[in-house]
Amino acid sequence: MMLIDPHAHMISRTTDDYQAMAAAGVVALIEPAFWVGQPRTYVGTYVDYLSSIVGWERFRAGQFGIRHYCTVGLNSKEANNEELAEGVMEWLPRFALKEGVVAIGEIGYDEQTPLEDKYFRLQLELAKELHLPVMVHTPHRDKKRGTSRSMDVCEEMGVDPSMVIIDHNNEETVAEALQRGYWAGFSIYPSTKMGNARMVELLKQYGGERIIVDSACDWGISDSLGVAKTAKLALESGIPQETVRKVCYQNALDAYGQSGQMKEEDWLNPPAIDQRTVYEGNSILRGGREPRIEAPGERRAGQLLIE
């Protein structure tokens, strides 16, 4: 089964992760712009970060047969540094039209401060102007209210819910997100977000419409196989294959494909120029092997010789 991981901070991950993801069937992923574990203090470092995720990281992924897309935005944590935020907002439009940019994101609230609110709204305006989808990061603290408020603001700003992915949902937030017409993302991230057994229960309850599974793997203790493991567990638990395909592939493609920057042909039938330069192709798509779920680094650990 082809899989998409629509939320993965690969800039923090190793080549082992890419190998394991490709082997598990991941054909495409989306790298949202976020903070990198500690605050940036210069606009220039933020510019270089955005440049990395539209360029260098795309290339890295292509070497493993994975198509890499990204979202660009000023995240909620760093929105609280006004000097930095103003500088980033000046550069952001330059990056929003780069190849493979599928949304403005991840944006939204962290501590729900006035500055976070200000830059959230400004970026919703930008997304509207450029007809780009929006990836909303919902806060970890005061989550339920913060999630409702994020949706309130999207609507106040005139952004169509069908263009918005509310991410990091849980049992408490999903009903409202779906009921109000948004895409509902779930991050299978140990300890702090969703577990995949809980995710399977949610799929039993809600089915697969507008639900999107991602790993949100980053620099913290997280699992780049979050999507693959959820797909496997769901199938073993009797969730219909079509539902699994929707939540682990098709819905992400439909939601972010609204940008015009992400198409199935990108991995099934890439343009000649890409094949010569930036995308090595995917061995599973070339009719290779069955998807395998193995821990990142497993092959490396089992292999004594380094040549």
Add this chain to the structure above:
Amino acid sequence: MSDTPADLLRRWVLAQADDQAEWVSQSLETISKGGPEKDLHVFLGLAPRRLGKADLELSDADLKAADAAHPGWTPAGWSIDGAARVLALLNSAGNRAFSDRFKDLRRTADMAELIALYRGLPLYPDPETLGFEVGEGLRSNIKAVFEAIAHQNPYARDHFDEHRWNHMILKALFVDSQLSPIIGLEERANPELARILVDYAQERWAAGRPVTDELWISVRPFRNDPEIKPQLDQAIADGHLTEETLQ
């Protein structure tokens, strides 16, 4: 008067632009008037969206015309969006020096843009002022970006000093890039490069790794240079190399 590279690019892009030809023409005119740089940014961003990414369809006559317009220029393998981007740069007027504008574009470029920006190198004004920018591209870990400078691009032959030339050849070997598409490989051969390449070959043999035959193109003219002759003779004696390879 014969065609300039910009004339040729314009003709090729418009021929393949279908219903976007009008948009291309109008945008180029706006950009050439020296308005805000944002006009150029928007065109560069929209180029692949509007025009797609198909390869430029070039005949042998087109390739000959390219070489006539700028000796060594080979647009084979260019895509339509890349060609349109270079065309826009050639048409752009601005208040700042070209190299400053180029730097700004390079800093914010995605992969396809980087490739296009560097493929256009031989065609830009004031080529000598782009030295730093070219260095940044050569240092890129994205092989296709490096190759946009190294392959089918006469800029290196025409403007690199010996040190930069030699290190480009070495990097090409190091990243498993082919040497034969490098323009000027024979003309720019030099004794220092031959010495470095022989050292490099020895390092590879010692590690049990293969050495590409392409490496010897830059060594052959110096086969009998006393600096490297003993090493080459030894390599032949050890069975790593044959005399024919060096002829």
